[in-house]
Amino acid sequence: MAQQHLDPTDPAAGVVTGESLAGYLRAQATEFLRALRLHRETGGGSAAGAGGSVDAARALRRSARRISGSLHTFRPLLDPDWSEEMRPELAWLSGTLGLEHAYEGRLERLLLALHRLSGAAVFPAQAVATTSAPANSAGPAHPAAAQERGNLTVGAAKAGALLERQLTLARTRAHSTALQALGSSRFHAVADRVAVLASEVPLTPAAATADLRPPAAAAEERLTDAVTALPLVTAGHPYNAEALVHGLSPDPAPHPQDGPWHQVRLLLRLHRYAREVLHGGKLPVEMRLLTAGQALNRHRDASEAAAAAAQAARTPRIAPATAYALGVLHADQRHEVEAARFAFQQAWQKQTAKVP
Amino acid sequence: MAQQHLDPTDPAAGVVTGESLAGYLRAQATEFLRALRLHRETGGGSAAGAGGSVDAARALRRSARRISGSLHTFRPLLDPDWSEEMRPELAWLSGTLGLEHAYEGRLERLLLALHRLSGAAVFPAQAVATTSAPANSAGPAHPAAAQERGNLTVGAAKAGALLERQLTLARTRAHSTALQALGSSRFHAVADRVAVLASEVPLTPAAATADLRPPAAAAEERLTDAVTALPLVTAGHPYNAEALVHGLSPDPAPHPQDGPWHQVRLLLRLHRYAREVLHGGKLPVEMRLLTAGQALNRHRDASEAAAAAAQAARTPRIAPATAYALGVLHADQRHEVEAARFAFQQAWQKQTAKVP
Numbered sequence: 001m002a003q004q005h006l007d008p009t010d011p012a013a014g015v016v017t018g019e020s021l022a023g024y025l026r027a028q029a030t031e032f033l034r035a036l037r038l039h040r041e042t043g044g045g046s047a048a049g050a051g052g053s054v055d056a057a058r059a060l061r062r063s064a065r066r067i068s069g070s071l072h073t074f075r076p077l078l079d080p081d082w083s084e085e086m087r088p089e090l091a092w093l094s095g096t097l098g099l100e101h102a103y104e105g106r107l108e109r110l111l112l113a114l115h116r117l118s119g120a121a122v123f124p125a126q127a128v129a130t131t132s133a134p135a136n137s138a139g140p141a142h143p144a145a146a147q148e149r150g151n152l153t154v155g156a157a158k159a160g161a162l163l164e165r166q167l168t169l170a171r172t173r174a175h176s177t178a179l180q181a182l183g184s185s186r187f188h189a190v191a192d193r194v195a196v197l198a199s200e201v202p203l204t205p206a207a208a209t210a211d212l213r214p215p216a217a218a219a220e221e222r223l224t225d226a227v228t229a230l231p232l233v234t235a236g237h238p239y240n241a242e243a244l245v246h247g248l249s250p251d252p253a254p255h256p257q258d259g260p261w262h263q264v265r266l267l268l269r270l271h272r273y274a275r276e277v278l279h280g281g282k283l284p285v286e287m288r289l290l291t292a293g294q295a296l297n298r299h300r301d302a303s304e305a306a307a308a309a310a311q312a313a314r315t316p317r318i319a320p321a322t323a324y325a326l327g328v329l330h331a332d333q334r335h336e337v338e339a340a341r342f343a344f345q346q347a348w349q350k351q352t353a354k355v356p
Numbered sequence: 357m358a359q360q361h362l363d364p365t366d367p368a369a370g371v372v373t374g375e376s377l378a379g380y381l382r383a384q385a386t387e388f389l390r391a392l393r394l395h396r397e398t399g400g401g402s403a404a405g406a407g408g409s410v411d412a413a414r415a416l417r418r419s420a421r422r423i424s425g426s427l428h429t430f431r432p433l434l435d436p437d438w439s440e441e442m443r444p445e446l447a448w449l450s451g452t453l454g455l456e457h458a459y460e461g462r463l464e465r466l467l468l469a470l471h472r473l474s475g476a477a478v479f480p481a482q483a484v485a486t487t488s489a490p491a492n493s494a495g496p497a498h499p500a501a502a503q504e505r506g507n508l509t510v511g512a513a514k515a516g517a518l519l520e521r522q523l524t525l526a527r528t529r530a531h532s533t534a535l536q537a538l539g540s541s542r543f544h545a546v547a548d549r550v551a552v553l554a555s556e557v558p559l560t561p562a563a564a565t566a567d568l569r570p571p572a573a574a575a576e577e578r579l580t581d582a583v584t585a586l587p588l589v590t591a592g593h594p595y596n597a598e599a600l601v602h603g604l605s606p607d608p609a610p611h612p613q614d615g616p617w618h619q620v621r622l623l624l625r626l627h628r629y630a631r632e633v634l635h636g637g638k639l640p641v642e643m644r645l646l647t648a649g650q651a652l653n654r655h656r657d658a659s660e661a662a663a664a665a666a667q668a669a670r671t672p673r674i675a676p677a678t679a680y681a682l683g684v685l686h687a688d689q690r691h692e693v694e695a696a697r698f699a700f701q702q703a704w705q706k707q708t709a710k711v712p
Contacts, residue, residue, distance in 0.1 A: 114604065117600060117602075119605040153604055153605070155604065244473060246474075247684050248509055249473075249475040313676065320676050322676070324683040324686075327687070330684055332600060335597070335687070
């Protein structure tokens with residue numbers, strides 16, 4: 001029922017104009033500035049501990065993505081020069097801020113998988129304790145982790161320690177890079193522009209009365225087209241063994257088969273943001289879109305975790321038992337990729353079945 | 357509709373008596389003797405080449421399993437002393453004769469999987485050429501295989517060579533053991549007993565008029581009970597990640613979770629043989645039983661192949677790349693195990709849905 005507002009041929013639906021877009025962008029810009037203030041207050045100086053800083057960074061990325069996405073979908077309604085300059089800066093920002101979080105999540109995912117694969121009972125508290133270890137404990141495992149690893153084989157324990165070392169290092173670097181970025185003049189320029197946006201949205205002269213529904217419908221169509229191009233029939237057959245097809249491929253590039261799915265993930269996000277713009281605060285939660293989006297997030301996470309396991313296995317001079325555990329882990333995550341595709345297919349099928 | 361003959365409370369169904377059992381056992385004994393003659397004619401001397409010998413060994417096992425299974429299911433109708441002595445001998449024979457074939461199939465399965473995982477196009481002819489290599493080429497890969505491995509990573513190629521060496525050696529040993537067994541006095545004693553069985557079945561005095569349906573129904577009930585005890589709800593959820601739960605377990609024992617499935621596989625076979633006895637030559641092919649049985653065979657094969665990959669990874673002084681490939685291979689086969697359980701669940705559900 002919410003869907004019909006997107007239908008530009010529906011005469012009963014009220015016209016949503018550029019004013020709504022301006023209101024949405026102002027609100028997101030305000031969110032951005034609030035998150036920035038929070039981030040400065042919580043310091044954001046130390047890698048560990050500052051939960052408020054993590055939340056602030058997440059909120060910053062959240063609004064940056066929404067502003068950037070709206071600029072893309074409703075391009076014809078906005079000052080083109082301004083849009084063209086703004087979007088890559090927002091993309092740079094959310095990319096830079098997202099890396100630390102991504103490495104942290106990847107490590108947690110891989111350590112949880114190692115425990116699951118070892119048949120060990122996993123207590124989330126333990127897992128968190130392991131993953132939130134100080135960033136500089138890059139040496140052998142600290143006591144708590146060592147005790148926990150009593151349940152693992154030597155190979156699984158060593159694989160876990162190796163991944164912890166590598167991903168913690170990457171996370172620490174990403175944290176420094178993010179801090180540098182937030183202190184850079186490039187960032188201050190973005191923040192200044194967003195501050196202006198919070199009060200003054202550069203709409204084109206025609207935008208105030210322009211209908212937002214055609215560009216929103218176009219965004220949905222791009223999503224639908226991309227989904228149609230996915231191998232959904234295969235994905236709908238459980239255990240199709242597709243995702244691991246290149247698990248031992250000599251080609252070092254990341255699985256090219258994942259690309260179209262990542263693309264759909266981005267297009268689904270743009271569609272969701274466009275719906276937010278059209279419906280303002282009165283947006284009903286579309287469970288099916290949510291489920292499909294979660295499946296694609298899981299797809300991306302598992303794909304990157306699998307690549308991290310494969311990458312770790314290329315570390316020189318590791319023991320065969322470590323390499324074996326990393327191989328099992330890689331395959332496990334590639335099956336997670338396949339499972340996520342199946343989940344997306346199921347969610348999407350429900351969606352298209354319900355919308356007439 | 358064929359099913360109703362198994363229902364002992366159905367007054368419409370004709371009574372099947374011990375005479376049918378005797379006829380079935382005589383026929384299977386005759387098959388056994390024919391296969392034995394064929395085996396002697398085709399020599400059975402060389403490990404490779406003698407396709408006729410392979411067929412003969414398969415036919416020998418086929419009838420040995422059927423005689424042994426019928427002795428078990430219809431125990432009360434047969435001379436107990438004779439049964440007790442006969443069954444372990446038949447089990448020994450079919451076990452000994454089956455090993456060579458099992459190692460050959462396991463190697464073929466693992467090499468095909470390595471190719472699939474490498475994203476290489478697999479031509480069945482090539483795969484067969486690799487696996488039917490002379491048993492004594494246990495050294496480095498022969499030219500054809502080496503050429504084929506051009507498409508694989510070093511790790512996958514080395515893992516393949518290692519598995520080929522280990523499983524070819526095991527197969528060669530199994531072949532020698534089978535040849536020794538077929539020349540032993542123990543085997544000649546079994547063959548003599550089967551020759552007697554071909555003309556004279558040691559039924560108990562009451563068996564000639566006894567109803568075969570109650571023991572057959574009991575065999576079906578044992579199967580149904582065992583299936584009920586399986587975690588079928590989990591198995592029916594695709595990508596439940598159960599089969600790999602102990603993939604990195606420090607416990608060196610083979611996956612204990614596979615046991616109940618292997619047991620169901622044996623009980624399904626006994627049920628099938630009991631149906632053959634009841635229906636004589638007029639047995640309609642029960643597609644659902646066939647599908648369920650195939651899924652359980654695949655379960656067993658994948659379970660054993662996964663164990664062989666894990667075992668190979670424990671070979672001392674292998675390269676990390678080899679161990680990594682074996683880890684991926686192990687996980688892949690464990691997922692095959694999970695896929696086979698899913699397939700069984702689907703087949704079984706159809707079956708119970710159709711039979712009222």
